[in-house]
Structure formats: C-alpha cells, structure tokens
Amino acid sequence: MKISRTLLLMVLLLPTLASAQNFPAKPIKLIVPFPAGGPNDIIARVIGQRMSELSGQPVLIDNRGGQGGVLGTDAVSKAAPDGYTIAISSAGALAISPSMEKVAYDTLNDLTPVTLVATVPEMLVVATNVPAKDIGELIALAKAQPGKLNFASSGPGSLPHLAGELFKLTARIDIVHVPYRGAAPAVNDLLGQQVQMTFLDLPVLLPQVKAGALRPIAVGSAERSPTAPDVPTTAEAGFPDLRIENWYGMVAPKGTPKEIVAALHGLATKAMADPAVKEKLAAQGATLVGDEPEHFRKFIADETAKWTKVIKDAGVETAK
The missing domain is CATH 3.40.190.10 (Periplasmic binding protein-like II)
Incomplete structure (x- = not known):
C-alpha cells in the first residue's frame, strides 16, 4: 500500500509536534556564560524567573564564566537540541570573539537564534x-x-x-x-x-x-537612557556612526526543531512583556527587544560584520 508523501511527513513530524505542544515538560537549563552578579546574569535571572512562572517548570540558571562568554556559549552549541539547554549570551561571545580568536563554534551554524532579549x-x-x-x-x-x-x-x-x-x-x-x-x-x-x-x-x-x-x-544608544536622561547620545554629539550598545540574546543548540524554537520564543517574549520584568530591567539600563528568530539571526550577522570591520580597520591583533 502506498503512503502519500504528505501523510508520511505528517507521521514523521507527530513526535516533534507533540513535544512542542507539551513544551516545557521538565526544567530548562539557562546557561549564563558569565559569573553571577553582572548585567548578563541579572537579565537572565529576571527573564528566567518569569519564564518559570509562566511555564510551571523551573528555569535553572547555570553560570559558566570564562573566556569572555565563549566557554558557556560553546556548552550550548554542544547540548542536545531539545530546547532544554539554552543560553542568554552577549555581543562578545556571539559576534566579536569568533572574529578575534579561535573558538569551537560558529555562531550562526552551530547555534539557533531564538530572540534578541535586550540592549544596554x-x-x-x-x-x-x-x-x-x-x-x-x-x-x-x-x-x-x-x-x-x-x-x-x-x-x-x-x-x-x-x-x-x-x-x-x-x-x-x-x-x-x-x-x-x-x-x-x-x-x-x-x-x-x-x-x-x-x-x-x-x-x-x-x-x-x-x-x-x-x-x-x-x-552610544539611539535615544537617551531613562536612567541617565541628562547624558547626550553620541548621535546628538555629532557622531551617529559611534553607536555602541552591548546586547544579550537567547540561543539554542543547532538542530533545535522550529516548533520548539517557536515555543521558547513565545515563552521568552511573554516574560519580557511583563510590566514588572520591564521595570526591573529598565532600572539596569536595559531596553527589552523580543524580535523574531530570523530577525535576530540577521542582527547577529550585521553585528559580526560591523565589528569585524572595526577589528580590521583598527589593526587590532587577533589570535586567529
């Protein structure tokens, strides 16, 4: 008996669809590739706490500092692609370090962008x-x-x-x-x-x-910071090209099913939309974003190109 290609595809996708509908069914490990207490850690803990409340499953913070965020980010690239090991990493580990030194991962090939969480x-x-x-x-x-x-x-x-x-x-x-x-x-x-x-x-x-x-x-932001309203932006000072913001984004391992990525994205952006979360992170000078995975992918590519050019033009010594 012949089975149609469409029916076969549906059968193959059933386990993934079922797991996505039940996601998360167990605790999520959220790796922070820096020690506790810094901006990356604070952002991850505030977002992770709300994600836990919304999902009914613990979001466990795992601080893995070292090599400017590279070691913790690499750990995510090697994790099982099931959505239960993710990270909130930074501009350095995702867009700068791969251009400066030899790292064990390729950001856009070995990681799956979920959402740009915040800019600082x-x-x-x-x-x-x-x-x-x-x-x-x-x-x-x-x-x-x-x-x-x-x-x-x-x-x-x-x-x-x-x-x-x-x-x-x-x-x-x-x-x-x-x-x-x-x-x-x-x-x-x-x-x-x-x-x-x-x-x-x-x-x-x-x-x-x-x-x-x-x-x-x-x-270096586009607009003045609410936490420092009297300090002008670089653009106001006549240097629009001197826009410099750190940023923090959620990534999952390569191969994480789209349905699971969508579930993570929905959970994270819902947490970020909470007024209490916004208030806590605004006090840290952070602006929450919550973009779509493909937009975040392009953002990482653009940031990588920007800082690679600076490294080259400035003649910064690299270890590659």
Whole structure:
C-alpha cells in the first residue's frame, strides 16, 4: 500500500509536534556564560524567573564564566537540541570573539537564534581630572596630545575595547588602549585617575556617575537612557556612526526543531512583556527587544560584520 508523501511527513513530524505542544515538560537549563552578579546574569535571572512562572517548570540558571562568554556559549552549541539547554549570551561571545580568536563554534551554524532579549548602551566616561565636559572637548584634547591619553577596557577584544577603537577611527584620534581583566579593575583605575576614559555598560558606570566620581560624556544608544536622561547620545554629539550598545540574546543548540524554537520564543517574549520584568530591567539600563528568530539571526550577522570591520580597520591583533 502506498503512503502519500504528505501523510508520511505528517507521521514523521507527530513526535516533534507533540513535544512542542507539551513544551516545557521538565526544567530548562539557562546557561549564563558569565559569573553571577553582572548585567548578563541579572537579565537572565529576571527573564528566567518569569519564564518559570509562566511555564510551571523551573528555569535553572547555570553560570559558566570564562573566556569572555565563549566557554558557556560553546556548552550550548554542544547540548542536545531539545530546547532544554539554552543560553542568554552577549555581543562578545556571539559576534566579536569568533572574529578575534579561535573558538569551537560558529555562531550562526552551530547555534539557533531564538530572540534578541535586550540592549544596554555603552557609556563613555572620563576621570574627573580630565578637563573635558563633552565629546567635542575630549576629541580636541586628544588631538592636542596624540598618544598621551588612554582608554581602559575590560579586556582585549571585549566590546569596550572595540568601542574605544571605533571612537579612535570615527574621531580620528590617537589614544592608547589599556586592557584589564574585567570591568571592575578598569573602573578602579579610572577612579584612581590612572587611566583617562572608558566605554562600559551603563549600569556598571551609573553608580559612580551619580556619585560624581566619574564624568559622563555620551551614551552610544539611539535615544537617551531613562536612567541617565541628562547624558547626550553620541548621535546628538555629532557622531551617529559611534553607536555602541552591548546586547544579550537567547540561543539554542543547532538542530533545535522550529516548533520548539517557536515555543521558547513565545515563552521568552511573554516574560519580557511583563510590566514588572520591564521595570526591573529598565532600572539596569536595559531596553527589552523580543524580535523574531530570523530577525535576530540577521542582527547577529550585521553585528559580526560591523565589528569585524572595526577589528580590521583598527589593526587590532587577533589570535586567529
């Protein structure tokens, strides 16, 4: 007896459709590729808690820090493609590190984009002993002293590092990169006036800015941040190409069925639409997004192309 191709396809898809309808039927492991307490961790915990409440299944946070987010992201790429091991990873691990160093995964081939969760603007600040009140004065100061001013970053190849390189290229200035092992020591030396400026996630710098210990120059978002409404954007300051935002997105392993990806997407975006979730993350300077998987895929590709060009144009040394 002949079985029609359509009927055969339906039979083959039945287990996947059934599992998607019941998803999630057990706890979800949500990998955070950074230590607890940072922006990535906070965003994941707030979203994960609401996803757990909505689904009735625990969303277990698994912090796997190391190599700027690469190790935890790689763990997801090697997990079973059933939707029960996912990650909320960052711009560094998804779009920058693969262009800077040898990593064990190819972002768009070994991972399945689910949704862009949130963006967080990078803020440019200077030490209080730097006599510049805005970006124009800072650029003029740098041009008057080529090679004398420096900028701190949270490490070679990090988003703050490439933000500084993009600033150099855009403003045509010569400032020196000083890498640190994380944001905390960079901020400490900035407070101690050992370095002159830095780009870092707005939430990291906001307490020191509000205390008057660091002077804000600009934020790299399209619009002013509600948590720092008096700080102009780089576009307002005359540098629309100096748009620099960190971002965090949900990914699953390659081969995760579309129906499961759709279920994860629906659960995540429903959690993100909750007013309490929005309020908590807005206090962290984060803007929630919640786009479709294909849009997020294109976003990752565009961000990869952008930062690959900066790496090349700035002559940043890579380990590839």
